[in-house]
Amino acid sequence: MSGQSPLSVSDITARIKMVLEGSLPSLWVRGEISQLTRHRSGHWYFTLIDERSQLSCVLWKGRASGVTFVPETGQMVVVQGKVVVYERGGRYQFDAFEIRPEGVGELALAFEELKRKLTEKGYFDLERKVGLPRFPERIGVVTSPEGAALQDILRVARERAPWVEFRVAPAAVQGPSAAAEIAAGIRLLDDSGWPDVIIIGRGGGSPEDLWAFNEEAVVKAIDACQTPLVSAVGHEVDVSLADLAADLRAPTPSAAAEICLPDREALKDRLTEVRYRLQRSLQSEIDEQRRWLREYASVVLRQSIPALWREESQRVDELARRWEAGIARFLERRRFRLNESRGRLETLNPTNVLARGYAIVRGLKANEIITDAARLKTKDAIAITFHRGRAEAEITQLDETA
Amino acid sequence: MSVESDKTFEQAIQRLEEIVQALEQERPSLDEALRLFEEGKSLIDFCSGKLDTAEQKLKILTQQ
Numbered sequence: 001m002s003g004q005s006p007l008s009v010s011d012i013t014a015r016i017k018m019v020l021e022g023s024l025p026s027l028w029v030r031g032e033i034s035q036l037t038r039h040r041s042g043h044w045y046f047t048l049i050d051e052r053s054q055l056s057c058v059l060w061k062g063r064a065s066g067v068t069f070v071p072e073t074g075q076m077v078v079v080q081g082k083v084v085v086y087e088r089g090g091r092y093q094f095d096a097f098e099i100r101p102e103g104v105g106e107l108a109l110a111f112e113e114l115k116r117k118l119t120e121k122g123y124f125d126l127e128r129k130v131g132l133p134r135f136p137e138r139i140g141v142v143t144s145p146e147g148a149a150l151q152d153i154l155r156v157a158r159e160r161a162p163w164v165e166f167r168v169a170p171a172a173v174q175g176p177s178a179a180a181e182i183a184a185g186i187r188l189l190d191d192s193g194w195p196d197v198i199i200i201g202r203g204g205g206s207p208e209d210l211w212a213f214n215e216e217a218v219v220k221a222i223d224a225c226q227t228p229l230v231s232a233v234g235h236e237v238d239v240s241l242a243d244l245a246a247d248l249r250a251p252t253p254s255a256a257a258e259i260c261l262p263d264r265e266a267l268k269d270r271l272t273e274v275r276y277r278l279q280r281s282l283q284s285e286i287d288e289q290r291r292w293l294r295e296y297a298s299v300v301l302r303q304s305i306p307a308l309w310r311e312e313s314q315r316v317d318e319l320a321r322r323w324e325a326g327i328a329r330f331l332e333r334r335r336f337r338l339n340e341s342r343g344r345l346e347t348l349n350p351t352n353v354l355a356r357g358y359a360i361v362r363g364l365k366a367n368e369i370i371t372d373a374a375r376l377k378t379k380d381a382i383a384i385t386f387h388r389g390r391a392e393a394e395i396t397q398l399d400e401t402a
Numbered sequence: 403m404s405v406e407s408d409k410t411f412e413q414a415i416q417r418l419e420e421i422v423q424a425l426e427q428e429r430p431s432l433d434e435a436l437r438l439f440e441e442g443k444s445l446i447d448f449c450s451g452k453l454d455t456a457e458q459k460l461k462i463l464t465q466q
Binding site for chain 2: 133134135136137145154157158162163164165166167168169170188189264267268271274275277278279281282285286289
């Protein structure tokens with residue numbers, strides 16, 4: 001030993017504290033979040049790491065409540081604070097009073113610039129947006145086939161509307177090729193004409209992760225898309241340019257499915273209601289017709305039939321009368337003619353003629369009636385029929401010319 | 403009246419709404435009412451059939 005008496009633990013610790021805290025002012029530290037605990041007290045405890053070291057940090061609740069983003073494990077952040085030595089625990093810690101995602105400044109600037117440029121091109125105009133169909137049966141999705149977004153959408157669909165079919169155009173949702181793949185996926189689905197609605201999206205992430213959905217290629221593809229398109233990128237707070245260009249923005253992929261798809265139970269209720277209303281309408285129509293029929297029948301029976309009967313009766317009487325009158329006249333005419341004929345007949349009756357002095361002469365030989373004297377010779381025998389009686393005679397003299 | 407098999411759900415619901423409207427607000431003859439009722443029933447059955455599908459259909463397209 002070199003003559004220095006040993007220091008106590010407290011002494012050496014106090015010195016360390018003085019040296020560290022004295023020589024390190026408030027400064028910014030950049031690192032990757034390796035664990036984060038948001039304690040129920042409201043304080044945040046996390047560890048920042050890089051390739052070789054780690055640093056324990058705490059963000060007291062007063063400052064933590066002002067932080068707007070949600071730091072995630074693996075995220076690069078910058079933290080402003082001071083080194084503090086805790087003597088009791090014999091360790092040092094970084095007391096943070098500011099935490100920000102790394103590079104947020106540059107990204108935010110780029111976002112605003114892109115937004116301004118694409119707004120001018122009209123991609124976000126309200127007039128370009130179309131309405132969604134009420135009852136889509138075919139949904140196209142542009143997303144990562146392994147991602148949680150697709151699973152969320154399918155899960156909601158299974159519960160709400162299992163009859164709906166899905167086609168997925170696979171695309172990376174982050175990284176350098178993502179924007180091109182997403183745009184290609186949109187074109188592929190739209191050109192096929194198959195879907196009634198297209199959903200594009202992905203789960204939550206950092207602004208860098210979500211950046212593909214801000215790219216012009218994607219915005220252009222959304223604008224050119226004829227099929228109604230819903231954008232569901234990240235969480236509620238993440239607004240991407242794809243969201244602005246889409247016909248509808250959903251806060252999450254599950255919400256997109258809920259918005260697009262009708263609910264099976266609600267539809268079943270609706271159909272039951274429609275069935276009931278149809279039946280009720282028909283029933284009331286039938287009741288109406290029955291009522292009308294009854295009323296009509298009763299009116300007819302009570303009033304019209306007797307009236308009709310009276311009317312018809314009258315007509316029958318009238319006809320009968322005319323018929324009788326006609327018969328009588330007919331008979332009268334007949335009688336008259338009959339009398340006329342009888343009269344004429346009477347005059348032609350030979351016995352009446354005889355009464356006037358004429359006689360019928362017959363030749364005795366053949367008993368034929370003689371009308372011509374030439375038929376006779378003197379000495380012929382004839383029979384004469386008078387009005388009363390007859391005589392036989394012999395011709396004494398003939399005059400053929402008289 | 404039968405429903406064509408390629409009628410979409412959307413069209414079926416639309417037609418159902420028209421039928422309900424016609425039966426409730428216009429005053430069709432009994433013949434017409436019966437005809438509309440039959441068509442409505444047929445459409446309801448078609449829609450119910452769709453709703454009762456249990457299996458979800460999914461297809462992952464191949465990339466270009």
